[in-house]
Amino acid sequence: MNNIMTALIADDAAMARDNLKYILLNLDISKFHEASNGKDAIELHRKYSPDISFLDISMPAVNGIDCLAHIKSQYPDAFIVLVSGHSDIETVKTAISSGANGYIVKPFNADKIKAMIEKYRKSRSTS
Amino acid sequence: MKTKPPFKLTRYFSITSLAAVVIAATALNWIFYSTAIEELTYQSEVGHITLTHAIANAILPKFRNLDKQRDNQSEALIEQIKAKHDIPIRKLITGTQVIKVKLFDMQGRIIYSTTTDEIGKMEPDDYSGMIALTKNKVISELSHRETFDSFRGTLHNIRVLSSNVPVKNPATGEPEGVIETYSDVTDLFNRIVDSQIRIITAVVAIFLLMYAGLFLIIRHAESALIKQDIDKQKHLEEIEKINLELQSARDEAVQANRTKSNFLANMSHEIRTPLTAVIGFSEALQKEDMEEDKKDFYLNTIISSGNHLLNIINDILDLSRIEAGKLDIEKSEVSIFEIIDDATNMVALMAQQKGLEVTTDYSFPIPEFIYTDPFRLRQIVYNLCSNAIKFTDHGTIDIKVGYCADDNSLEISISDTGIGMNEESVANLFKPFTQADSSYSKKFAGTGLGLYLSNVLIEKLEATINVSSTLGKGSCFTLHIPAGHIEDNVQLDDIPAGATSEEFQERQYIDKQAIAGNVLLAEDNEINQQLVSMYLDMTNAKLTVVENGEQAVEAGLNKEFDLILMDLQMPVMDGLEAISLLRSSGYLGPIAALTASTMLRSRKRCLDAGCDDFLSKPFNSTEFFQLLSRHLGNNINSHQDSNKDRNMNNYLSSEQQAELAARFIEKLPNMQAKLMTALDEQDWDSLRSVSHDLKGLGGNFGFPELTEIAGKVSDTLRQFEYTAASDDIQKLLDTISQILQANKKAS
Numbered sequence: 001m002n003n004i005m006t007a008l009i010a011d012d013a014a015m016a017r018d019n020l021k022y023i024l025l026n027l028d029i030s031k032f033h034e035a036s037n038g039k040d041a042i043e044l045h046r047k048y049s050p051d052i053s054f055l056d057i058s059m060p061a062v063n064g065i066d067c068l069a070h071i072k073s074q075y076p077d078a079f080i081v082l083v084s085g086h087s088d089i090e091t092v093k094t095a096i097s098s099g100a101n102g103y104i105v106k107p108f109n110a111d112k113i114k115a116m117i118e119k120y121r122k123s124r125s126t127s
Numbered sequence: 128m129k130t131k132p133p134f135k136l137t138r139y140f141s142i143t144s145l146a147a148v149v150i151a152a153t154a155l156n157w158i159f160y161s162t163a164i165e166e167l168t169y170q171s172e173v174g175h176i177t178l179t180h181a182i183a184n185a186i187l188p189k190f191r192n193l194d195k196q197r198d199n200q201s202e203a204l205i206e207q208i209k210a211k212h213d214i215p216i217r218k219l220i221t222g223t224q225v226i227k228v229k230l231f232d233m234q235g236r237i238i239y240s241t242t243t244d245e246i247g248k249m250e251p252d253d254y255s256g257m258i259a260l261t262k263n264k265v266i267s268e269l270s271h272r273e274t275f276d277s278f279r280g281t282l283h284n285i286r287v288l289s290s291n292v293p294v295k296n297p298a299t300g301e302p303e304g305v306i307e308t309y310s311d312v313t314d315l316f317n318r319i320v321d322s323q324i325r326i327i328t329a330v331v332a333i334f335l336l337m338y339a340g341l342f343l344i345i346r347h348a349e350s351a352l353i354k355q356d357i358d359k360q361k362h363l364e365e366i367e368k369i370n371l372e373l374q375s376a377r378d379e380a381v382q383a384n385r386t387k388s389n390f391l392a393n394m395s396h397e398i399r400t401p402l403t404a405v406i407g408f409s410e411a412l413q414k415e416d417m418e419e420d421k422k423d424f425y426l427n428t429i430i431s432s433g434n435h436l437l438n439i440i441n442d443i444l445d446l447s448r449i450e451a452g453k454l455d456i457e458k459s460e461v462s463i464f465e466i467i468d469d470a471t472n473m474v475a476l477m478a479q480q481k482g483l484e485v486t487t488d489y490s491f492p493i494p495e496f497i498y499t500d501p502f503r504l505r506q507i508v509y510n511l512c513s514n515a516i517k518f519t520d521h522g523t524i525d526i527k528v529g530y531c532a533d534d535n536s537l538e539i540s541i542s543d544t545g546i547g548m549n550e551e552s553v554a555n556l557f558k559p560f561t562q563a564d565s566s567y568s569k570k571f572a573g574t575g576l577g578l579y580l581s582n583v584l585i586e587k588l589e590a591t592i593n594v595s596s597t598l599g600k601g602s603c604f605t606l607h608i609p610a611g612h613i614e615d616n617v618q619l620d621d622i623p624a625g626a627t628s629e630e631f632q633e634r635q636y637i638d639k640q641a642i643a644g645n646v647l648l649a650e651d652n653e654i655n656q657q658l659v660s661m662y663l664d665m666t667n668a669k670l671t672v673v674e675n676g677e678q679a680v681e682a683g684l685n686k687e688f689d690l691i692l693m694d695l696q697m698p699v700m701d702g703l704e705a706i707s708l709l710r711s712s713g714y715l716g717p718i719a720a721l722t723a724s725t726m727l728r729s730r731k732r733c734l735d736a737g738c739d740d741f742l743s744k745p746f747n748s749t750e751f752f753q754l755l756s757r758h759l760g761n762n763i764n765s766h767q768d769s770n771k772d773r774n775m776n777n778y779l780s781s782e783q784q785a786e787l788a789a790r791f792i793e794k795l796p797n798m799q800a801k802l803m804t805a806l807d808e809q810d811w812d813s814l815r816s817v818s819h820d821l822k823g824l825g826g827n828f829g830f831p832e833l834t835e836i837a838g839k840v841s842d843t844l845r846q847f848e849y850t851a852a853s854d855d856i857q858k859l860l861d862t863i864s865q866i867l868q869a870n871k872k873a874s
Contacts, residue, residue, distance in 0.1 A: 013820060013824065015791055015828075016823065018790065019827045085841075088681065089677040089680055089700070093708065096708060096711045100712075102712055103684060103712035103713060104712075104713070105685050106824075107822070107825065107827045107834050111687065115714075115715045116713050
């Protein structure tokens with residue numbers, strides 16, 4: 001809360017990005033970087049090292065899970081939440097084993113995003 | 128233990144060795160001696176023969192003439208011989224070892240001798256000189272002489288070698304006589320004897336050395352043999368001991384088996400009795416026409432029988448834990464008042480049914496808290512109390528609690544006015560599977576495990592118990608339990624608030640109507656599903672049931688739950704894995720594990736995996752509602768309508784929401800058109816992709832109905848069930864139209 005948090009939002013649907021942005025704004029996060037595909041997300045992450053990243057799984061070019069694996073290989077401490085319309089167990093397992101710090105199923109409400117922010121703050125305060 | 132050597136190896140060895148040494152020494156001695164003597168004789172003989180030849184050549188011819196005069200040998204002749212021949216002969220033999228020379232003719236007459244007295248005398252026919260002459264060969268003899276007349280005078284104690292050498296006339300070749308030569312071989316002989324002694328000494332020394340070596344080896348071998356023998360003896364003794372132990376172990380096992388068989392028979396009876404009640408009354412309840420009172424009675428009986436069965440099973444489980452060494456003790460700060468109150472509440476009904484009074488008397492001051500295992504202490508007090516009630520028909524059960532500051536221990540005594548016991552029964556009291564009298568079991572219900580378990584638990588808590596009992600008067604069990612050290616502990620002078628029975632009841636009271644929220648139950652067992660469902664029906668909470676861990680994770684990620692009840696043992700994915708996956712995914716809500724194991728280890732595993740609470744199966748309604756109220760109590764106003772709640776982005780202002788909704792609706796006709804085109808062209812991929820997007824967005828923008836139907840379409844299409852999807856696609860299109868129309872009206 002003392003520091004201004006930056007978030008990376010990667011989703012091919014602009015509306016979905018907007019939705020998440022509004023929710024984050026209400027959670028005192030006001031700096032965003034937006035990507036509409038996985039490739040841009042990786043590039044933006046490299047450039048800005050955001051505090052928390054929300055990656056949609058089904059994105060063109062590079063999907064969310066590959067994107068996650070790529071970012072985690074370079075920044076193991078990055079806090080990355082995967083967002084998906086699917087909740088099938090295999091995808092969840094793959095995401096978690098690839099190092100996702102959270103997994104949110106669409107449609108989500110603000111509570112889930114808030115929970116992720118809490119989890120992020122907790123992980124940063126303990127480390 | 129000292130044992131006789133089994134073999135007299137060293138003795139046998141000594142005797143044979145000694146004999147061998149003697150024989151060997153003797154034999155060697157003899158061989159050496161005879162060889163040496165032979166050599167000596169030969170050497171001397173050669174000398175004698177040479178000398179004989181010299182004498183024969185030089186002197187003998189001079190005697191030939193004498194020979195003719197021998198018949199009238201006279202003193203004069205002898206003198207002549209002496210004068211003429213004695214000197215040359217003596218000259219010849221001076222410097223040699225020869226000490227005497229003697230000549231005698233064919234008839235045996237001595238014609239010359241260095242001992243001149245002998246001249247003229249006759250030798251006997253059997254004289255060796257005569258034999259030599261007859262046989263025409265040299266004969267030598269070795270002999271010992273005390274005195275010997277040599278030409279050098281009389282010699283004493285000497286070894287003499289004499290050789291008789293026949294002499295031939297060189298002209299005729301006829302034998303003429305014999306020359307006998309004596310040599311003093313004392314020195315040589317002594318040297319031989321000396322060598323002999325040296326050799327024997329050496330031989331004996333070598334033998335002794337060998338013997339000593341062998342003796343050591345033999346003795347070593349013997350001691351090894353003896354040791355082996357002792358070991359064998361020991362081994363035999365050990366085997367004997369083991370056999371005895373085995374025998375007694377077998378006896379014990381047989382006895383234990385017999386006791387267990389009795390126990391099982393007894394247990395079977397114990398289990399059947401309440402089961403009969405459960406089955407019988409349940410069947411009776413199936414009949415529709417029944418008065419309410421009767422129904423209540425039946426239900427109460429079923430519940431109490433079930434609880435009774437549960438107690439039996441818990442006792443058996445504890446017993447198996449004790450036998451497996453897995454009975455864990457978990458100490459914490461405990462209020463003794465609560466423990467006593469809990470225990471008395473648990474036995475209250477039992478006492479009431481028998482018309483007994485249970486009194487509690489505290490001798491203050493008593494510490495506010497003690498440090499022990501609350502669950503186990505409660506179990507002990509409960510067992511002692513229920514035991515007291517079981518064996519008492521009239522009177523009271525008195526519980527007294529006091530504190531002893533000297534050894535920092537708490538004294539809890541439970542006395543009854545029951546049947547009491549004799550000394551023998553008191554001694555057998557804490558053995559498993561026994562009741563004070565086996566015939567009691569027919570009269571007094573019970574598995575005979577309670578006191579045994581209590582005793583084990585008492586040991587585990589480092590406490591002690593004393594029993595005093597008078598047959599027919601009653602018994603008194605006194606428990607001394609260490610109070611442990613607790614910082615800032617207070618000595619109380621009165622029962623603390625919240626610990627009396629009424630307050631306890633109040634504390635225990637749970638307003639089921641206050642329990643509300645969404646509960647997810649992950650449980651594969653249908654009966655448990657029904658049980659939880661039934662309990663939840665009594666509250667305002669809503670239940671979602673899934674059957675395995677995977678479904679639990681999917682459900683937990685898809686919907687909001689206020690509490691997840693997770694069974695640990697489930698097919699496909701077990702509870703622990705599901706819990707840790709949910710936690711990794713960022714699920715923060717409370718999760719309670721339902722486990723059949725009450726062991727600390729499994730509890731720790733649950734905590735590690737990320738669960739917040741536990742409920743041991745089987746659980747009763749009170750325990751279940753206590754769990755619910757911990758997490759869902761006073762939840763009545765929140766999450767009342769979860770759907771409504773989930774649709775609202777409750778952190779967004781209404782303007783923001785409106786703005787988002789407007790932007791969504793703006794794009795909706797476009798998506799509608801896409802859907803219609805795709806449906807016309809049977810482009811299932813596009814249909815699925817669009818409906819998937821709608822599913823994800825609808826809810827977030829305030830249109831849950833859209834999410835629901837779009838999700839259905841998306842799922843159906845993913846399973847390639849196109850015909851089934853068509854209807855739903857139509858419904859989806861309708862829903863979109865409705866939203867668009869509603870929006871039009873509003874604007």
